[in-house]
Amino acid sequence: MTENEEMLVRLVEQLSQKGSDLVTVRAVIEEASELGATHALHELGLGDKHARKDLDELRELLGAWRIARRGALRTAFGWIGKALLALVLLGLAVRFGLVDWLGR
Known part of the structure; x- marks a missing residue:
């Protein structure tokens, strides 16, 4: 006891x-x-006596994961935005006949 x-x-x-x-x-x-x-x-x-250190390390790891995830999401959305902008520009080029003009 x-x-x-x-x-x-x-x-x-x-x-x-x-x-x-x-x-x-x-x-x-x-x-x-x-x-x-x-x-x-x-x-x-x-x-045990190491629990505080373990929790501190887990919190640090979780913070690093959140930062990495945020960076990955920003990068992914940046690529998606650039791809959409490229598609819009390509659509405008086709619409105004610039593709035909470049092919000549």
Whole structure:
């Protein structure tokens, strides 16, 4: 049993013996919350001393991914825009007969 679990057991015993004064109820809630958060972190594999570094690295990687994705989208839209502009210019050239003029 961990220190937090032992503290929670003592507080619950105190609560059952003395009744429910506000300080004891708040202490029980605080200890139970801390114990639950610690348990959740261990379940996610983030309960060790390297977890903070791991999360920092993941955030950095995610930030780099977002920057790369944004750049790729800008490049793709730039190419699409240039292709559409080229098609419009080609259409205008055909419409005004410049293609025939160039072929002569």
